[in-house]
Amino acid sequence: MTVLTDRALGRATLARQLLLDPADMPAEDAVAHLGGLQAQEPQEPFVGLWSRLRGFDPSHLSGLLIGRRVVRTHLMRRTVHLVTAADSLAWRSRHDTMLRQRVLGTYRRELAGVDLDELAAAGRAVMADAEPRTMSELVRAVEARWPTAGRRALGEMLIAALVPVAQIPPRGLWRTRTGVRNVLLSAWLGREIAPPAPDTSDPVGQALVRRYLAAYGPATSADLRAWCGLAGLPVAVAAVRAELVSFRDEHGRELLDLPDAPRPGPDTPAPVRFLPAFDNAILGYRYRERIIDDAHRGLSVAGERAVLVDGRVAASWKVDRDATVTITPLRRLTPAERSKTTEQGQALAAFLSDNDSDRAEIAESASD
Known part of the structure; x- marks a missing residue:
């Protein structure tokens, strides 16, 4: 099996992440290709796209947010991501269990005795009028039913896990600093979230595998999990494995990839690129030796x-x-x-x- 060095994998990452040559594509297409941009810091995606797109105009991204073509929402790894409207609707249900488990991992004690299905129903009822609400406003509307629960825990569980919401503009617009206001994702986009697929082969998971490899491959299954946070993807990986090619990295780990995806040679010139905070070109991997030294690994997380x-x-x-x-x-x-x-x-x-x-x-x- 062909072995790909860390340097070769780094060049592949640059090519897939649009960091080797500036891409001539609309901002919406770039957001889709990248599988979203981490956006917990609202202004950072503008730098991320500036570094990737030729002639990027920040007003175009602001226009996509206002026009509801892209949306800010909790998704991969329970972090706020900027994703296309279509991807948010297609992917959200597949992330529900992970989102719930990650919030519980932080707030289990504060949420003891809270029936999460009842909490979800209460949250949805409050948000049903499509009136924008802050997390605090939503918590105040439901907290009387769970007086012993932590307020922060209730808010995080509602907004980040149980109730799919969009963080609406002006949050996330170019040079705009404002608080978070939330609206039901389906109400904001005027379309319903795709329900969980009954197919045990996990078609949404299969789509995530292909999309991930297109933007991050070659990569390990652990890298895939690090990007999206989903644990239950082995079935999806197995279902698409016949479509993929395999390599080894210099540490002996198996790498999967799309057969026709770009894999530039390790000596391909790489220009200087400035990345924003929390860029997925770094955080989208479990094994990051291809792009960052272990000694500096904590910088991107911080x-x-x-x-x-x-x-x-x-x-x-x-x-x-x-x-x-x-x-x-x-x-x-x-x-x-x-x-x-x-x-x-x-x-x-x-x-x-x-x-x-x-x-x-x-x-x-x-x-x-």
Whole structure:
């Protein structure tokens, strides 16, 4: 079986994630191709698409949110994702059990004695009028029935698991900072959520496998689970295995992939790319050696923004109030790498400031 090195897998990730060459595609198509963008920080998807799309205009993404073509909702890994309307409706039921279990894993004690089906029914009844509500407003409407339950626990269980909702604009619009207001997902999109499939071969799971490999492959089954958070996908993987090709990574793990998906050579040039916080190019894997050193693995989980140099995380970045992008290397950068990183940082500063600033600087790291 062919062995793919971490470097080769990294190049495949860059190609699938639209980070090797800027893609000429509409923002909606990019969101669909990527299987959504993690969006718990509302402004981060704009940087994610800027790094991936040629000539990306942030107003286009805002327009998709306002036009209900894309939606902010809890989905993969119980985190808020920006996904297409079609994917949110098709995938939500398949994620219900995982969402419930993950909230219970955090709040089991506070939810002791709460019948979750009754809580779900109460939440849906309150939200049935399609009036936007904050989590606190929803909890106040139902908490009298469960006076011993923790308020935060009730809210998280309702909003993140039991009641499929959309976080509606202006939340998530370009340069807009506002609180979260929720509306029933089906009411916001004007379509019902697809019910759980009765087919034991798990057709929704099969679709998730194919979509994941298109945007992240080659990858292990554990990587797939790390991306979506779903434990019950072995049946779906088995159902599509005949369509797939197999490899090994240099650590001996089996990798699955779509046969005709791009797998560039390990020496393919990789441009500098700035990633937003919590980007799935990093978090979408259980085994992340292809793109980040183990020593820096915690940076992305902590919300640090990463800079890819030669296809790997080599620095973090932040933007100050004066729109200066400051880059902090994680390793010594060569003069050529410093130049290219500064140049791309200047382009990012211009994007974030509507061309009012092109200031970017590399901070001195401990290794310099």
